[in-house]
Amino acid sequence: MPDTLTPVLTDMWDVDRAWTLPAYEAKGGYQSLDKAFAMKQDDVIAAVKDSGLRGRGGAGFPTGMKWSFIPQDNPRPKYLVVNADESEPGTCKDIPLMMGNPHVLVEGVIVSSYAIRANKAFIYIRGEVLHVIRRVQAAVAEAYAAGHLGTNIHGSGYDLDVVVHAGAGAYICGEETALLEGLEGRRGQPRLRPPFPAVAGLYASPTVINNVESIASVPSIITNGAKWFASMGTEKSKGFGIFSLSGHVQKPGQYEAPLGITLRELLDLAGGIREGHDLKFWTPGGSSTPLLTAEHLDVPLDFEGVGAAGSMLGTRALQIFDETVCVVRAVLRWTEFYKHESCGKCTPCREGTWWLVQTLARLEKGQGTEADLDLLLDQCDNILGRSFCALGDGATSPISSSIQYFRDEYLAHLTHGGCPFDPARSTVFGSASTVEVSA
Amino acid sequence: MKNQSLDDKTLNELREIAGRYPEKRSGLLPMLHLVQSAQGKVTPEAIEACADILDISAAEVSGVATFYTMYKRHAVGDFHVGVCTNTLCAVMGGDAIFDRLKEHLDIGNDEVAEQRQGDQYSVSLEHVECNAACDYAPVVMVNWEFMDNQTPEGAVQMVEALRAGHDVRSTRGPRLCTWREAERVLAGFPDGRVDEGPAAGPASLAGLALARENGWKAPDVAAVPAVEAPKEGQADA
Numbered sequence: 001m002p003d004t005l006t007p008v009l010t011d012m013w014d015v016d017r018a019w020t021l022p023a024y025e026a027k028g029g030y031q032s033l034d035k036a037f038a039m040k041q042d043d044v045i046a047a048v049k050d051s052g053l054r055g056r057g058g059a060g061f062p063t064g065m066k067w068s069f070i071p072q073d074n075p076r077p078k079y080l081v082v083n084a085d086e087s088e089p090g091t092c093k094d095i096p097l098m099m100g101n102p103h104v105l106v107e108g109v110i111v112s113s114y115a116i117r118a119n120k121a122f123i124y125i126r127g128e129v130l131h132v133i134r135r136v137q138a139a140v141a142e143a144y145a146a147g148h149l150g151t152n153i154h155g156s157g158y159d160l161d162v163v164v165h166a167g168a169g170a171y172i173c174g175e176e177t178a179l180l181e182g183l184e185g186r187r188g189q190p191r192l193r194p195p196f197p198a199v200a201g202l203y204a205s206p207t208v209i210n211n212v213e214s215i216a217s218v219p220s221i222i223t224n225g226a227k228w229f230a231s232m233g234t235e236k237s238k239g240f241g242i243f244s245l246s247g248h249v250q251k252p253g254q255y256e257a258p259l260g261i262t263l264r265e266l267l268d269l270a271g272g273i274r275e276g277h278d279l280k281f282w283t284p285g286g287s288s289t290p291l292l293t294a295e296h297l298d299v300p301l302d303f304e305g306v307g308a309a310g311s312m313l314g315t316r317a318l319q320i321f322d323e324t325v326c327v328v329r330a331v332l333r334w335t336e337f338y339k340h341e342s343c344g345k346c347t348p349c350r351e352g353t354w355w356l357v358q359t360l361a362r363l364e365k366g367q368g369t370e371a372d373l374d375l376l377l378d379q380c381d382n383i384l385g386r387s388f389c390a391l392g393d394g395a396t397s398p399i400s401s402s403i404q405y406f407r408d409e410y411l412a413h414l415t416h417g418g419c420p421f422d423p424a425r426s427t428v429f430g431s432a433s434t435v436e437v438s439a
Numbered sequence: 440m441k442n443q444s445l446d447d448k449t450l451n452e453l454r455e456i457a458g459r460y461p462e463k464r465s466g467l468l469p470m471l472h473l474v475q476s477a478q479g480k481v482t483p484e485a486i487e488a489c490a491d492i493l494d495i496s497a498a499e500v501s502g503v504a505t506f507y508t509m510y511k512r513h514a515v516g517d518f519h520v521g522v523c524t525n526t527l528c529a530v531m532g533g534d535a536i537f538d539r540l541k542e543h544l545d546i547g548n549d550e551v552a553e554q555r556q557g558d559q560y561s562v563s564l565e566h567v568e569c570n571a572a573c574d575y576a577p578v579v580m581v582n583w584e585f586m587d588n589q590t591p592e593g594a595v596q597m598v599e600a601l602r603a604g605h606d607v608r609s610t611r612g613p614r615l616c617t618w619r620e621a622e623r624v625l626a627g628f629p630d631g632r633v634d635e636g637p638a639a640g641p642a643s644l645a646g647l648a649l650a651r652e653n654g655w656k657a658p659d660v661a662a663v664p665a666v667e668a669p670k671e672g673q674a675d676a
Contacts, residue, residue: 086571
């Protein structure tokens with residue numbers, strides 16, 4: 001039975017000058033390279049498959065299987081693209097990981113590129129995180145200078161170049177095919193699949209796109225073995241992951257634990273809900289994963305457990321809201337976000353998110369009728385499964401789940417003629433703030 | 440000054456960016472960051488220059504420049520302040536901070552505050568979406584550096600310090616540089632500030648500190664059940 005918390009990726013974060021090569025190498029960094037280069041590429045892929053590593057960007061697709069989809073008989077160059085566009089509301093793990101331990105990502109990029117036989121890799125980082133971009137740029141430069149990147153790495157005959165690419169502000173670029181469009185210098189709008197990126201991705205060449213945390217987990221799998229990784233986690237959700245607690249908890253922050261830990265356990269570690277308040281609702285993996293409530297405190301936070309509870313593990317972005325928070329206000333704000341970030345390519349999402357905001361905003365002001373709840377669910381029904389990509393689907397999650405659990409609160413806005421909550425009570429600086437209470 | 444035309448150095452750097460990629464059009468996003476650094480916004484001249492270098496039409500460049508929110512078609516301040524008003528930060532105080540700053544600076548969203556006599560720098564204000572720092576809510580970004588755990592009064596003091604030309608540090612990063620300097624880094628030209636600031640802020644370390652206190656670690660490789668050392672590559676269903 002592994003320990004409650006299992007720092008691997010976060011283990012560097014309290015080290016002096018953790019982002020530098022000497023600090024990383026002093027902790028055993030870049031050891032996986034020689035081990036990987038001594039293996040056949042397919043054996044590296046098999047090790048990642050055996051470990052049970054599943055994508056850490058939200059979808060949970062088995063990483064090794066994704067790699068094995070690259071057609072090696074295709075004569076075109078192969079590419080690895082790291083999705084470092086972390087933008088899902090509530091998600092805040094890749095950014096501190098790249099700031100505190102950028103070299104583990106670079107090491108993972110090298111091993112992963114070797115496995116899929118790519119000689120060029122890209123790290124696509126959202127543009128709004130300047131210092132994180134500095135740290136990754138510097139780590140790549142240090143890795144070149146030390147011979148971990150470039151030609152004939154460690155005398156293996158293997159060559160790899162890495163480009164750090166800054167995005168420019170678009171949530172949709174977290175969607176892997178939209179990210180490729182951005183990386184090709186175009187508007188970030190998703191592509192039709194098939195063909196999947198493994199067959200025709202960047203420049204129509206075979207491409208693997210993986211999340212930062214997935215790639216950063218690879219060096220430890222190669223160094224310590226697939227069985228070591230699989231000794232953590234649950235039957236179908238192996239290994240460790242960073243759980244991000246935010247909102248109304250005593251100690252918000254990053255907690256790296258085996259998959260399958262529960263919110264009750266995490267809240268114990270984080271000192272509980274803020275003093276004098278109770279848990280009302282939470283997201284297990286960002287705003288696109290349906291809301292859960294206090295009745296779900298003991299759900300194992302793995303792919304299967306959260307799925308069985310009617311939501312998704314997503315990015316383990318646990319946003320915690322106490323009883324002072326109006327769920328209608330929270331959901332309206334997320335919906336405004338989806339409307340703003342909808343890329344405009346497909347009608348259900350472009351028009352649908354606009355209508356969702358209209359309907360929700362009216363309800364929030366207490367101006368709608370009870371029939372608007374059915375209207376909202378009907379609108380969701382016309383978006384979910386009918387949109388071009390998962391952005392539209394995600395937009396419906398907070399709405400349908402909040403109506404499921406908090407229907408009465410929507411109705412209270414109608415009887416109250418507006419929001420019955422005082423937003424000042426939810427803030428960290430208390431009710432003596434300058435917030436105007438609308439009533 | 441602000442609309443000076445693109446000089447040869449900038450044009451050469453634009454070509455250099457395009458050369459980083461197997462297909463040069465991939466350079467467009469960082470190229471647009473660089474022209475913003477040179478001219479303070481995306482100008483029609485810059486659109487033409489990018490189109491020329493990449494052998495695409497100006498309309499194609501415009502289409503990209505108007506899609507991404509970080510590209511500005513009007514000037515922003517020397518210090519561009521972004522208040523997160525996505526749900527979690529909004530609830531934790533982001534709405535109050537944004538309201539207070541709008542009132543204090545006497546501007547609306549995406550506007551530049553008046554540069555008063557004696558102000559060394561200008562400040563602009565925008566509300567931003569989730570910036571991946573939710574454990575530090577409410578969060579304010581200044582020129583895309585983290586200003587964690589803000590309050591309305593603290594944010595007002597911060598913008599005043601910026602206007603007065605005082606050094607302001609990111610809570611998890613370096614001394615703030617100007618927006619144009621920041622855009623240059625985003626274009627892929629490092630500024631030497633990488634070693635400023637900590638590896639991680641206090642919230643990032645919350646779990647790690649507990650693990651250290653309790654002696655919790657990932658399993659020892661030797662202690663992995665059943666086998667001494669796994670053989671990679673051997674499928675073992």
